[in-house]
Amino acid sequence: EVQLVESGGGLVQPGGSLRLSCAASGFTFSRHDMHWVRQDTGDRLEWVSAIGAAGDTYYSGSVKGRFTISRENAKNSLFLQMDRLSAADTAVYYCVRVGSNAFDMWGRGTMVTVSS
């Protein structure tokens, strides 16, 4: 079964850090571009970051310089290191696979709450 399972979310104070992980299974992880997409409390979907199968990385303007995406193909894992967090980063974070030029597989998401 093709599956993406996120972990690492939680409550963090403003200015703090979190590292999200995504465990992939059921497909050849190394062949796919992978993305992080978040959904805020108003249900708006926002693209966050991407890492290509070749390791090229991309970031939204709102997280560039604070977030770092990475992958470990040997462990079928995707990561998002989030630093200098603010309330605006509060959201559900989804790990997403790209297939056929689209986000064809989504995890269930992990909640990140930034609050004092």
Added chain:
Amino acid sequence: QSVLTQPPSVSAAPGQKVTISCSGSSSNIGNNYVSWYQQLPGTAPKLLIFDNNKRPSGIPDRFSGSKSGTSATLDITGLQTGDEADYYCATWDNSLSVGVFGGGTKLTVL
């Protein structure tokens, strides 16, 4: 403010048809494939349409997509109460090198 513009809500009666629009620019929709997603309450988004007008396996042909210039549309025919959900369009923006989503459209089946 989302890069892609969708109507906040649409509604229609069971059995009827709705069209959801998604407007962008030449740097995103105009030069890239558009995809559409359905998000039922409490669940993750699910791919409905890819490459502007193709359906993944298991998506009924009541759902169809099209693109013209810098706009795309999602049509849903034969509406069912189970279609009540939020619908999002998405694509890549070449000038910003970022993924972009529409603001989402809430479908109500009256």
